[in-house]
Structures are given as C-alpha cells and as structure tokens.
Amino acid sequence: AAAEKGGFDWFMRKEIFEQPKAIADTLLGRYSARGELVLDEIRISPETLRRIDKIVIIGCGTAHYAGMVAKYAIEHWVRIPCEVELASEFRYRDPIVNPQTLCVAISQSGETADTLQAIRHAREQGSHVIAICNTNGSTIPRESDAVIYTHAGPEIGVASTKGFTTQLVACYLLGLYLAQIRGMKYGDEIRDVMDELQQLPAKVQELLDHASTVYELAHQLADQEDYIFLGRHVGYPAALEGALKLKEIAYLHSEGFAAGELKHGPIAIINPDMPVFVIVPPQGRDQLHDKVVSNIQEVRARGARTIVLAEQGDEHVVQFADTVIGLPTVSTLLQPVLAVVPLQLFACEVATALGNDVDQPRNLAKSVTVE
Numbered sequence: 358a359a360a361e362k363g364g365f366d367w368f369m370r371k372e373i374f375e376q377p378k379a380i381a382d383t384l385l386g387r388y389s390a391r392g393e394l395v396l397d398e399i400r401i402s403p404e405t406l407r408r409i410d411k412i413v414i415i416g417c418g419t420a421h422y423a424g425m426v427a428k429y430a431i432e433h434w435v436r437i438p439c440e441v442e443l444a445s446e447f448r449y450r451d452p453i454v455n456p457q458t459l460c461v462a463i464s465q466s467g468e469t470a471d472t473l474q475a476i477r478h479a480r481e482q483g484s485h486v487i488a489i490c491n492t493n494g495s496t497i498p499r500e501s502d503a504v505i506y507t508h509a510g511p512e513i514g515v516a517s518t519k520g521f522t523t524q525l526v527a528c529y530l531l532g533l534y535l536a537q538i539r540g541m542k543y544g545d546e547i548r549d550v551m552d553e554l555q556q557l558p559a560k561v562q563e564l565l566d567h568a569s570t571v572y573e574l575a576h577q578l579a580d581q582e583d584y585i586f587l588g589r590h591v592g593y594p595a596a597l598e599g600a601l602k603l604k605e606i607a608y609l610h611s612e613g614f615a616a617g618e619l620k621h622g623p624i625a626i627i628n629p630d631m632p633v634f635v636i637v638p639p640q641g642r643d644q645l646h647d648k649v650v651s652n653i654q655e656v657r658a659r660g661a662r663t664i665v666l667a668e669q670g671d672e673h674v675v676q677f678a679d680t681v682i683g684l685p686t687v688s689t690l691l692q693p694v695l696a697v698v699p700l701q702l703f704a705c706e707v708a709t710a711l712g713n714d715v716d717q718p719r720n721l722a723k724s725v726t727v728e
C-alpha cells in the first residue's frame with residue numbers, strides 16, 4: 358500500500374502533489390500551433406452553441422465550487438448569463454431549461470446520483486449537456502451530449518484535490534472555447550489566458566515546494582476548533598473549498614464567506630484568536646484587492662488571527678497579517694487554482710495531526726450514488 362501511495366502517507370497528499378502533472382495533462386493537446394483552442398470532444402455543433410442563451414452549471418460538493426468559479430469566467434469571456442446550482446436542488450424547483458440552454462455537469466466520478474438526475478431532467482427539457490468528468494466511460498458522460506475529460510488520473514482520497522483543480526482548468530477551456538466559436542472580440546485575451554494556463558503547473562509546483570510553511574502553520578493552529586475562510590469574486594468559491602476540506606477530513610467547524618458579506622452578519626462570530634484565512638485578489642486596477650485588504654483589517658480589529666493568501670510581493674497585506682502565504686502572480690480568474698493548494702495542504706496536515714483517516718473520512722463516500 359505504501360508503494361501505491363508513492364512514498365506519501367495518504368493518497369490525498371500524493372494527489373495534492375500530482376496537481377502540476379494533472380493540470381498539464383488536462384491542457385495537453387488542446388491548444389493548436391495556430392493559437393486556437395481545440396476541443397474536438399465537444400460534439401455539439403458550433404451553430405447550436407451559438408444559439409445558446411443560458412448556461413446552467415450543476416454539481417455537488419467540490420464540483421459545485423468549481424462551477425461557481427466557472428460562472429465568473431464564462432460570463433466574463435462569453436457574455437451569456439450563467440447560473441450555478443447544486444445538483445440536488447436543481448430538478449425539484451422546476452427550473453427553466455430548454456433547447457437554448459447549455460447545461461454543464463461537473464463530476465469527478467461521473468456517478469453522483471444527484472448530478473445524474475439533474476442532467477436527465479435537463480435533457481428531457483431538450484437542453485444540451487456537456488459533462489466535465491475525470492472518469493472514462495462513467496454514467497454522467499455517457500448520458501451527456503459531450504464530455505470534456507479532466508486527465509487527473511484516478512482520485513482515491515475521498516476529499517477531492519486534483520479533481521478540483523483540473524475541473525477548474527476544464528471550465529476555463531470550455532469558457533474560452535465558447536468565446537472563440539461565438540467570435541468574441543476577446544481574441545487576444547484567449548491567447549493570453551491560454552499562455553497563463555500553460556504556466557499553472559510550474560506555479561502550483563512552486564507552492565508545493567513550500568509546503569513546510571503551511572505544515573508549520575497547521576501545527577501552530579492544531580488546538581483551534583473554529584475556522585473562517587474569506588474571499589471575494591473567484592476567491593469566494595476558493596474560500597468555500599478551503600472550508601470544505603477542513604470539514605471533510607479534519608472534522609473541524611469551518612465556514613467560508615464572501616468577504617463583502619462579513620459586515621452583514623458573519624463578523625459577529627469572530628472571536629479573539631480565531632483563525633481567519635483570507636484570499637486576496639491580485640493587485641489590479643479594480644478595487645477588489647483594496648476591499649479585501651479592508652476586510653482583513655476588520656477581522657483583525659476583532660482579535661482574529663489572520664492568515665493571508667496574497668500575491669507574492671503584495672506589501673499592502675503584510676501589516677495586517679499574522680501569516681502571509683505568497684501566491685505566484687496570476688490573473689484574478691485563474692487565482693483559485695493556486696489559492697486552493699495551500700488550503701488543501703493545510704487540511705491534510707491538520708487532519709493528520711489529529712490522527713484522522715485522511716483518505717477515508719468518517720461519514721463520507723467518494724461517490725454518492727443515491728439521491
């Protein structure tokens with residue numbers, strides 16, 4: 358068994374460290390020498406895709422958070438309204454889906470019953486379904502019109518890691534592809550983003566090379582029982598995913614919030630010494646970065662212990678951070694791929710320190726095949 362884990366103590370840790378390769382494999386062959394995105398597997402005609410007027414993204418757990426990130430990217434690049442919904446909620450509310458709707462079902466296993474029932478419902482209404490999946494020949498791809506496979510390799514740890522980051526990459530590819538066939542004026546942006554995507558494996562590797570900093574933090578915080586994760590824009594789903602990892606394998610109370618919502622309620626629960634992880638958007642022209650920096654000040658003023666994930670060299674955050682985790686430079690939309698890595702490592706280390714079975718956490722299954 359030790360050999361199967363490639364010298365790691367857990368499959369989950371091994372899979373976290375496999376992410377540079379998993380991301381590179383997911384990108385492989387999808388960018389032509391002519392600078393065009395090639396997604397031959399999307400067997401829905403460009404004419405049909407040009408008529409789409411709404412996109413609905415469906416998933417559960419981690420896949421749902423990947424979908425939340427996808428919404429930001431797809432709406433920005435494609436300019437088609439995009440909804441994200443929990444698969445278990447979708448069918449039962451009589452959703453408005455029709456032949457002009459593109460349904461994107463995200464599922465690592467391809468067997469999640471909630472997601473499967475949701476796409477069946479969408480197809481009954483005539484909507485087109487694209488699956489984003491990591492498991493060849495599984496049920497959800499088989500019942501979809503097309504599938505984009507994430508090439509992460511088998512994911513054994515119940516808590517998804519490389520599954521998530523490769524889902525993000527597949528979502529970016531889908532968004533850029535839709536932008537490309539709809540002849541968007543973002544031609545240059547597609548090329549720039551593709552270049553950035555190709556650089557992600559090296560940037561993730563850089564974060565993994567500094568795992569020991571995150572492990573030390575995990576040991577410093579080992580006696581804490583409540584954690585908060587804050588983020589804004591695509592940092593919000595990344596915060597939710599960080600909190601989910603800690604719930605799943607460390608069994609700790611952790612909550613993710615949109616940083617802008619803090620003042621509308623969550624700030625009331627901040628206690629002195631409570632660890633608050635904050636994902637700071639890259640420094641840019643918009644005010645997003647500064648707003649999140651103010652949020653760090655707000656929680657710090659209530660005595661929280663702030664762990665700040667910010668772009669390397671971001672001097673604005675240093676004075677308000679108890680710990681800074683530097684993220685390699687990347688554009689805002691792609692930042693979750695990097696931000697989530699230290700959060701995965703943190704959860705894995707805390708769970709290990711607590712003596713939990715990281716690969717087989719209590720009460721959870723890798724793939725839930727009942728509704």
Ligand code: G6P
Binds near residue numbers: 420516722
């Ligand atoms: C289960 C797993 C989660 C996963 C979710 C969706 O609840 O424990 O880790 O995110 O299912 O799984 P899927 O295979 O559809 O991505």
